[in-house]
Amino acid sequence: MVSRVLVPMDGSEMSERALEYAAEVYPEAEFTVLHVVGEPSPLWGKAAGVAIADDIDAAAREHAGPIFERAEAIVDDAEGDIALSTEVALGHPVRAIINRAEDYDTVVIGSHGGTIAERLFVGNVAEKVFRRSPVPVVVVR
Incomplete structure (x- = not known):
């Protein structure tokens, strides 16, 4: 029986x-919606990383806000009494998802994003999560 489900969402x-x-x-099941935000690159330089570090968690949470609101609306419209929690992760999407899986x-992930660039990137994320996950993965089209 599936009682805990991880659903990565990118909007x-x-x-x-x-x-x-x-x-x-x-x-x-209990659901956790995970939104992954890329963190500043070391290539930006130490000064830029330090300047951003204080606000990165708050900025990531703010960026994820609309995605989490939409997730809550989807769960509210669904049948049943679904428990939903939300989580923001910083870093590479595949690593962040695999580390929590x-x-x-199970992990339930969308097959790809909306734009052509997102389709290439997120499709690649879905494929890598599917291949590397320690738990079953459902890819939804």
């Missing part, structure tokens, strides 16, 4: 479909 239609699918298939029974 794309496919990530929303993934959450809708998960809510339909696992209505009794072992705490869940």
Whole structure:
């Protein structure tokens, strides 16, 4: 039985479909919506990294706000009494998802993002998560 589901969301239609699918298939499960924000690159230089470091967590949370609001709306529209928590991670999406996956029974991820660039990048993320995850992965189109 699946009782804990990780749903990475990037704000794309496919990530929303993934959450809708998960809510339909696992209505009794606890859900965590994970949004991954890239962190400043070391190539920016030490001074830039220090200047941004104080506000990066708050900025990441603010960036994720609309995505989490949409996730809450999707869960509210679903049947059942779904428990939803949200989490922001900094870093590379594949690593962030894989690092959290072992705490869940399954990962439900959208197949790709909305724009052509997002399709290439997020499709690559979905494929890598599928290949490397320690738990089963459902890829939703």
